[in-house]
Amino acid sequence: MHIFDRFVLVYVWQMDIRQLRYFTAIFEQRNLSHAASLCGVAQSALSHHLGQLESELGVALFRRQARGMEPTAAGVRLHDHAKRLLRDLALAEQDLKSHRDEVAGEVVLGLSFSAIEGVAVPLMRAMIAEYPKVRLSLFESLSMTAFENLLGGAVDLALAYNPPVDQRVTALPLLEEELFCIGHADLIGDSGAPISFEDFAALPQILLHLGLAARAQIDRPALLQQLRGSAIMELNSVNALRKALVEGIGCVIAPRITVRDLLRTGVLQERPIGGPTLTRRLMLLRLAGRPPTILIEATQALLRRLIRAEVESGAWHARLIDA
Known part of the structure; x- marks a missing residue:
């Protein structure tokens, strides 16, 4: 791990969460005015927080340009850590507020194109019918991108084909398809x-x-x-x-x-x-170091049930793998 990354991991836990949200808004908007509007604070206050953060870290996080804010390499690294931390905090908050008879919150899924084709519509319908208080976000990509998005904390679960073995990821085989x-x-x-x-x-x-x-x-x-x-x-x-x-x-x-x-x-x-x-395997992936919340457990169970139904009906030509 890079020395800057080790420092940031310690520092972010001491940092005001509000400061992390401000930094993330600037990073994603690339514009102080837009970020201030998004956060509901004055632009001068946001600029002050950013300057204080850079001073405490001892590195520049952005290059100020005429057309906006361009992140430095250090800024990109900090955003990677901040994104994962803020997502973990959001999941923890959702989990503590949820009860097993009332699943609620946001779940973000990364699905390969074939998984979208196979299960996206049944998943959307089932989520609305069974978990009306859940906000579902789907990101379509190639399998490797879904895998990388999971590692980066951008998605909570991923459906990907033939992913590489990685100790940071828990992989559950779901089905095998003939090519x-x-x-x-x-x-x-x-x-x-x-x-x-x-x-x-x-x-x-x-x-x-x-x-x-x-x-x-x-x-x-x-x-x-x-x-x-x-x-x-x-x-x-x-x-x-x-x-x-x-x-x-x-x-x-x-x-x-x-x-x-x-x-x-x-x-x-x-x-x-x-x-x-010739065959390939579809895997359900989640981060091994992130304990599953009630919402994640419910989503995993729903995905497995729906995929099984699609295969057993003949709509998805594949062989189920019993785990």
Whole structure:
């Protein structure tokens, strides 16, 4: 840990929580006037608090510019700590105010695109019906971004595929999905017959961006390396991937859920991949060092129940993993 980070961890516990909120508002607004309005205080008071904070820390947290406030590296580090601390305080307050027969508060979830497709609508409906005093926030991203947002304290829970093993994270496996060759009939045909991995590799392929985003699709390094050598492009957007598939630009190895609607309407076709079955796992993630609140426990249970229902109904083509 950087020496500045160690100092901040001690200092933030001694700091007035109000001062942390002021700093966070300035960081996120990048403008003293806007931050003051958000906090309901005079701009001069906010400027005074910031100057006092910088003096006590002995570092500049912002660069004052004509068009606003630009955080320094120290400011970015402090914001990372402040964001996690303020979220922990909010969760503690919610937990103490909640009763088991009346779950309330805000829960922030980070979901991969496929998880959004699979369970977002049932989740929104169930939250409104079963927990009317809960405010649900959903953030859609690629799996690795959801994982990083969890580590950074931006989300309380994450649904991500094939996340890396990390002692800071508790991972509960929920389901396993088979991967298919998916593309336009002009590229892969419409017979539905199995295709060998070698034949697939000879087709124009599209990959999600290099690194752990691709790992969320295929967690086999040797196969990934082979695909990287022959892929015609890499995309960092599931939306862009779907559009490319519809236009017949290339094909992809993916689960059905990613393009479920396009398969149902016949816009795209699927073919099983011959040989050893390729699969990926969906995990429910939370921070190991943050004890779950009543709200978090209720949300975890709800997610598991809804995902089970989607799989058992056949709406989500996957195999449930009993934990």
